[in-house]
Amino acid sequence: MAATVETDRNRRDWWRCLGGLPEWSDVRAGVLARTLPTMAVTTNPEHVNRETTFELLSNPVREAIISTLHESGSVERERLTETLTTDTDEGARRRTRIALHHNHLPRLADAGLLVYDEETVTATSRLAAVADRVAALDELDDSLTRAE
Structure with missing residues (x-):
């Protein structure tokens, strides 16, 4: 149970760093997967x-x-x-x-x-x-x- 809580906390922190949770339609359409690698480019x-x-x-x-x-x-x-x-x-x-x-x-x-x-x-x-x-x-x- 403790490992699950820690994993959930890490996921929330990761999404918070990205500026919040994406919309489900963006995830389903694959938009998130295409935008993540380019976020580090200025x-x-x-x-x-x-x-x-x-x-x-x-x-x-x-x-x-x-x-x-x-x-x-x-x-x-x-x-x-x-x-x-x-x-x-x-x-x-x-x-x-x-x-x-x-x-x-x-x-x-x-x-x-x-x-x-x-x-x-x-x-x-x-x-x-x-x-x-x-x-x-x-x-x-x-x-x-x-x-x-």
Whole structure:
């Protein structure tokens, strides 16, 4: 019983942080699920906040996508799949293709870092800001490693 009370309290606190409970019609229509990941993005078109940046970079696949797009600007989805798949197995390519479609590309698009369609993935100006943060973090990591 105590675990249930604690869980309910955590849910209430979570919803309070979001500004109150959503309308049932919004939850049923999936509006809430689509708006939650983008809440951390500010209105400045060139800025992605720190929490969103770290969340996006917490996955090495998304980090590789950001790096690839920063270098090329735009890439075909099949070429991106080949770049990210180190294994020549068709099953591994299929899994990568599915992960891109259902996980990584939507997250990066929700943050405003890229736009994509069935054939191409294109970087936006926000991606450059995140890539600059990655470069700064890499430089800091290198300087700390040298200092040791």
